[in-house]
Amino acid sequence: MIKKLAKNYLVRRNNRRLKKRIPEMIYSYEHNGVIIPTTRVSNSSVINEPSNLLLGDFVFIGHFNFIESSNGIEISDGVQITNYVSILTHSSHNSIRLYGKDYQNHSNLIGYKKGKVFIGKYSFVGPHTTILPGASIGKGSLVKPYSLVKGEKFPDFSIIEGNPAKVVGTTKELDKRFLNDHPELVKLYSQWAEEKK
Numbered sequence: 001m002i003k004k005l006a007k008n009y010l011v012r013r014n015n016r017r018l019k020k021r022i023p024e025m026i027y028s029y030e031h032n033g034v035i036i037p038t039t040r041v042s043n044s045s046v047i048n049e050p051s052n053l054l055l056g057d058f059v060f061i062g063h064f065n066f067i068e069s070s071n072g073i074e075i076s077d078g079v080q081i082t083n084y085v086s087i088l089t090h091s092s093h094n095s096i097r098l099y100g101k102d103y104q105n106h107s108n109l110i111g112y113k114k115g116k117v118f119i120g121k122y123s124f125v126g127p128h129t130t131i132l133p134g135a136s137i138g139k140g141s142l143v144k145p146y147s148l149v150k151g152e153k154f155p156d157f158s159i160i161e162g163n164p165a166k167v168v169g170t171t172k173e174l175d176k177r178f179l180n181d182h183p184e185l186v187k188l189y190s191q192w193a194e195e196k197k
Helices: 002-020 093-105 170-179 184-195
Strands: 030-031 033-038 039-043 046-048 054-055 066-068 073-075 086-088 117-119 159-161 167-171
Touching: 066 167, 066 170, 086 093, 086 117, 167 170, 170 184
Parallel strands: 046 066, 054 073, 066 086, 073 117
Antiparallel strands: 030 033, 159 167
């Protein structure tokens, strides 16, 4: 009974916040009928086809993002998606240009791309980034602002940058500095960083 009351309260509170139209973080985010108490999503972010989105714990999705998950997106535990990010699982602009007004009268369109997007645990996606269909970003990665991440696989702990985005370094080097200065964090870091998929 208490769980049901708490869920109803959270749903009503979140619905009131969504109606305000003021960017605000929604804590204890409800996704596909399940409350994820550790995940926060802005009421100004749009999630298209939410039933095809797999959302982990401790996820942060900031303001003014567009997440189009018609072909499936997995956002793993601890991922941070900042602001003004687009994550797309289909791209039709080439097909529309090629077929013109006849676009909707065809199937198996030339130039039409679709694919699942995966973002690994504890990765960070900087502002104004676009992630295209088929992209797979390994765990512990950092995508720098204004990057265009095309549909390819990026290894774990990548620093990703550019248009088109390329691997320009490894977050392992950044983390090593902190871990050397704070050895008490090594065990916590290792718990997820050395975990096999």
